[in-house]
Amino acid sequence: MKICTLFNGRSGGAQAIGPQVKQLAERDGLCWIPIDQLQGDQALIDVVKAENPDRVILVGGDGTISRSLSILSSPSDLQFGIVPTGTGNDLARSLDIPLGNVEAAWDLAVNGQARAMDILETSIDEPKLLMNAVTAGIGGVVAEEIQSETKETYGALAYWMSALSVLSDPPVFRIRLKLDQQKVIEEDVYAFCVANGRCAGGGFVIAPKARLDDGKIHVTVLPVLSTVEMFESGINFVLTNEDAERRIVTYDAREVQFEALPDIPCSLDGEKATFGSMMFRVLPGARMVVGGPNAAFSGNAQP
Template sequence: MKTCLLVNAASGGWGRLGGTLASLAAQSGTPIIDICSAPVAELVPSSGRVVIAGGDGTISTIVNAVGPRIRELEIALVPTGTGNDLARSLDLFGRPPEEIWQSCLTAAVSPIDLVRVVNGDTSYIVNAATGGFGGMVSTDVTSDDKGRWGALAYWFTAFSKIAALKEYRVRIELDSETRELDAYGLAITNGRYVGGGFPVAPDAKLNDGLLDVTTVPNLPTIELLAAGLDFMIGRHDAVDRVETIQSAHVRVIAEPRIPYSFDGETVRSVDATFDVVTDAMNVVAGEFPPAL
């Protein structure tokens, strides 16, 4: 099977690990393709195994460029992004590059779902959409804060912005019910993590045909901070008002319209519909992937 390595040569992740990955690719005879060198859809092969060096945003860019034919490829991931949240759900984060590279070349693949989003246009999400304060925070968490606070950097960044948080009146239409609430934000996820490892949907599975919808209602400041700490230490069942529900179809209507981050990339404020596309992509996972 033919294998290639897709990279963003201008990214910080490639700057840190590019030398190592280039050496590993040369040893295995794997060609390197820079996704900035031409339209992405023209660079992705029609078959074979595609190794992607990047984070959620890079994977999302490639998936959206290729569209449904992503299903015909085998996808392997070397996590070199800033958040690497999909990699965390696949047990690929924090491993030595040499170990991950070997898995990229030889490990079997497993099917996972994608999320189709209709918000005027149609696009795909590989990991998560965060809206409201979640959308704002996902793009504002700095690399330094991630290094200092780890996964808690996401919630601490939200806490630092508490005075500026906007309230939304949200209507969420699910498979079997409709809910209305006042909220600071929400997350609609395929994987478990956002913002560099924050477990916003601790029980999510990438292959169950369901989305996990976590809502953050308007809470007093101290309760908001406490809720984040409970999630981090695995006590999400103790968080009374931060709720996660599952559905294959989710429509969100909000007043005012909610700004979103799709796979860590900011998009405009819209009302949107989210649907699961089952078994849409075949990926390499680590030995103990928590979301498979």
């Protein structure tokens, strides 16, 4: 199997982890491509096409991984391994990729089994495809507030620190959700999430029952609650999932459309933007991605 490695030197943990991963690539005789030095998407497509690999190892954070998986769509059986070096590493969590153990993540990326993973298609041009999740409302505000130096210093804890500050005075949005062109939900919310994976925002479990190959979009809604209810519900949902169904509501669909008033801050696989409306649909089994033994795939043990 021919394997090449794509490395983003600008990801959150690149400076600390990059040299070790490069040594592993050199040890195994794999080509090393610093994608942050390439000029645009077409340059990335061209360099990978020239290498003609069977598997590509992506070394970076959620944004790098999502962008690379979106761009590199041909051939359809091209496999992807992941060595996470970002701040949140949320897709890596759903894929059961070791965090904090670079060599274990590398060995899995090189030798692990690739399985067909769903992705999400959006109604906008950029990003057109998403791998993990869109968080809107509180999650989008948190993404806007986190500074790069804070992410580098505190890692995933930066998301939790910012979330606590936002929860003290959360913005309220009126949303209208349409699921599969049928079910319509209208209510005031603090946040909602459209997810393919299970985690967002650096380890918040927002779709605990999601499978990466179930052909479904998982929608989680946090309605307006009292301050006490919100903190209790958030803590229970993230840490224990107790009482989640009563307060934090979840839905499944193959197509989701939302409208928001006012326009709502969003984080799309880590990329920040603000929207008044958007539509998503699931593309089943659209990428071949390596996961660990407890990855969120059908038939695997529950992580």
